Amino acid sequence: MVKSVFQPIYEDLLSRIQDGRLLPGMPLPSENALAVQYGTSRPTIRRAIGLLVEKSLVIRQPGIGSIVASQPRSNKERKLKIGIDWNPSESFHNTAFYSDKLLSGILAAAEPHGHTVKFLPRTHRELYAKEFDGIILTSILPTSEEESSYVTLAKQGIPVVLLNRFPVSKELSYISVDYYKETYRVIDRMIRNGARRIALYGPDGYHLMQFSGRVAAWQDAHRANGIPVDPELTVRNSLPESMEKFIHVLKNNPPDVIFILHGNNTLSLMPVISSLHIRIPEELSLFCFDDIAELGETMKIPFSFIKMPLKQMGERAVNYIEEFHLSGAAPLKEIASASVEVKECRFLI
Structure with missing residues (x-):
């Protein structure tokens, strides 16, 4: 049987992988370089490499090229x-x-x-x-x-x-x-349903990636609805002076809703609310960007929340x-x- 044009190239590359001349993680030469080396066309080289990919000996990485697989991969039953x-x-x-x-x-x-x-x-x-x-x-x-x-x-x-x-x-x-989209749709919905004072409660790390999107969405939803962003409703629970100001707000002009940036922050917030005898949800609604259903059931407090999958x-x-x-x-x-x-x-x- 006459071999396909790409078969000898495939066998040579396979031999180089098997005898260690091409080690796991090493990139193959470019298709152009291999075409010159074997005196053939790029489509032929592509077919030879394609067969190595089919046999899980080589991996194609977009923007990088073809690399030797870290370990031979035989089939779906391989234990990882x-x-x-x-x-x-x-x-x-x-x-x-x-x-x-x-x-x-x-x-x-x-x-x-x-x-x-x-x-x-x-x-x-x-x-x-x-x-x-x-x-x-x-x-x-x-x-x-x-x-x-x-x-x-x-x-x-x-x-x-x-x-x-x-x-x-x-x-x-x-x-x-x-984070941004999920927060924005909740804040926007609250505002459209009558909330005018939505406090943002979280740690002193609003610039961090996991919080910055939520903070930006809170701000943008207010602005999109023509409501000024009130600095006194931005609470950093890790800063004593910020907490002191917030306690003053809770006593004198409480928000409609407290939007809690993540579940752990509820642990510092609830003792404050309890000490001020604020009734939930009659006087204040609580919302958290975390699935805190179990905590709410344990504390017998109706937290609404974003549930991530x-x-x-x-x-x-x-x-x-x-x-x-x-x-x-x-x-x-x-x-x-x-x-x-x-x-x-x-x-x-």
Whole structure:
């Protein structure tokens, strides 16, 4: 049987991978360079590389080229080792309201297929990450140095997925809600239903990525509805002077609603409200950008909240890592939709 024109090229590249001349993570020469080397056309080279991709020996990375896979990938039954940055000793918020739900999704998708899930050490994660087939970052935004290290891993064929964080580098994947959009639609709806004083309650970190979108949406929704942004309703609970001013506001001219930036902030807010004997929801409505249903039930307080699809996001991250190792899927850029749970808030009827 006469071999196809691309077959000898495929076999030569395969031999170079198998005998170690082309190591995992190494890029193949460009199609132009290979065409010159083998004295053939780019379409022929493309077919040879395509066969290596089909056999999961090479991965195509948009904007980077073709690289040797980190490990041979045979079929869908391959057991993967997935590293995540979740830390059981993190704050009450990050476990009860957030990371636990992400982790449940990761495990739900990984365990039926026999994948191993292990936690990355809290220091030098990027060094240990090389041992894994994929990395999921659940609760941190990498520093520029860490992100650079993760980009290197991605270029070597180890996919890195950020959950609810937007990386700077295009090589990294993410699945996130749109903080700005979700906040804007809630604040706008409250204003249209009669709320005129909506306090923003959170930490002294409004510039941080996970908070800046929510703060900007709160401001923009007020301006779009012709309502001035009142500085006294911007509360940073980690600053004593800000809390003192807010307590004065609660006593003398309370807001219609307090928009709580994330679940952990409820722990500092509720003792203040309780000490002032403010009735919820008759005198004040509470809204949180986090699924705090369990906390509300425990405290018997009707919190309304934005519910992010955290479990589904964890599942999707694992599914993407599987897809990557099966077909060399391009970096994932996915926006997840959140929902609003209303608990006795007259401004969200």
